[in-house]
Amino acid sequence: MMQDARAKIIFKHSWGDYFLFRLESPQIAKKAKPGQFLMIRVNDQPYPLLRRPISIHAADNKNLEIFFQIAGRGTAILAEKTEQETLDILGPLGNGFRLDAVYRARTAFLVGGGRGIAPLYFLGIELQKLGAGVLTLYGGQSLPDIPLKEKFKESGLDILCSTDDGSHGFRGFVTGLLEAELRRRKPESLFVCGPDLMMKRTADIALRRNIPAQFSLESMMGCGFGACWGCVRRIKKDDTGEWRKICEDGPVFSAEEILWDKDSHD
């Protein structure tokens, strides 16, 4: 069940536009599952008015981590917060990755683009605890856009990186790296988070190769817990599909469910 808590920032680190906060919030941290998110209030002023949905990057019994990129007015204000300040956080929200598939996955590829890497670290740690073989594929435009690569390695998670400009790892999109790896081995599950176009391409690859894949979607949200119906995506139902709430019904959906072309703004 969600809680509204005051969480102290006990650690902050930044890499350019990317930020990592560790937040002290035992109540929420204990309940958090990979793929869930927080609604964070960035100020008590009327603009920006709404909370910002930020995925949970890591959690233990005491602390939560968030990893985010400055993407607009709200995250810019959030990035200014300093250690020892407290944040008003609401969570854990959403369903997270579907655990039946997580438990079944003996080998999994985690595919993250840019800030979409955030929830995959938490998932990777949990999969590792379950004894699964996990490979993370992490892509960004350039070397500064893949700041978490060392963190994965330090946690014992195998990771391969791609950059669009070739400044580090595979040259090209992370979907290209994925295709190259899939020619070598086939995982039992894909877990994906990143820009819409990257996720759409990954869904095409997963469906073509018949690999179960789950996608964590991003959206602006009003409330974050199903009350406002503001964050919807077209999800398969009968012939035409239906608008489903990302916050309450997601944010994770499977490759077969998401009707990418109906509402993506690529």
Added chain:
Amino acid sequence: MIDLSVDLGFLKLRNPVLAASGTFGYGLEFLPLVDLEKLGGIIVKGLYFGPREGNPPPRLVETAGGLINAIGLPGIGVEKFAEEILPRLRKIDTVVFVNVCGESEEEYIKVVEFLDRQQGIAAYELNISCPNVKKNGLCPALDPKSTESLIRRVKAAGRRPVIAKLSPNVTSIVEIAKAAEEAGADGISLINTLLAMAVDIETRRPKLGNILGGLSGPAIKPIALRMVYQVASAVKIPVIGVGGIMSGADALEFLIVGAKAVQIGTANFVDPAASVRTVKEIGEFCERQSIQNIAELIGTLKI
């Protein structure tokens, strides 16, 4: 003990704070954070007869001091509401208002006739003012004749009190409010959202899938307050103030200009416990001002 109860004539509320339709889901969504029994009541999300999809995204855009929405009244329809939601709400000691929608006068009547057979509903709030379901924000509340006709027919068809939720997108709000009163409305909710838009300058596209939407939040509070002030002094039926209320202080402004009760809307997104916090803040104000009974404060604007 300060008495926060207010009398709407047709119904007594334990305090003047209601949760506004469209911002509070079906009420149950807020149970982890809000004790519904501490509120004056809740107004559940607008219901058409059948389930509805709502508008294509993007459905929300933030603007200075506010939020433009073009949700388009998606919902589960009355049958599912009666089967799945109402039985759970009946176990909670709170007043439930249902916001009633319709594509036509006939649909409003059909919804009310169905809900009349269900237990656990105190009154209907007629949503005649949603700007997001027809082109260019058209709705019955833009015209006194269609307002009057619809309310008259719904009142004749149903057994419960009817509150008309009016639109601010009119030249004379007093004229529409008087038409609602004339038609037999038991109360008036003021205001629904202001017809608005936002544009992405890079793509030159509207920021909302529906092009136009309804502005809510602190940005609209002064307009809502002005309209409540004008209407409360022109009609005899109770006026319920809504529009940008974020705190007890905001709510008190509405009570002072004559609102018998208030609704908390967009604030529920920012602070899910905003409604109960508002009740608490009103109580603290009364204590500070030695007001024994909140009714003493209503309509006491000094000019």
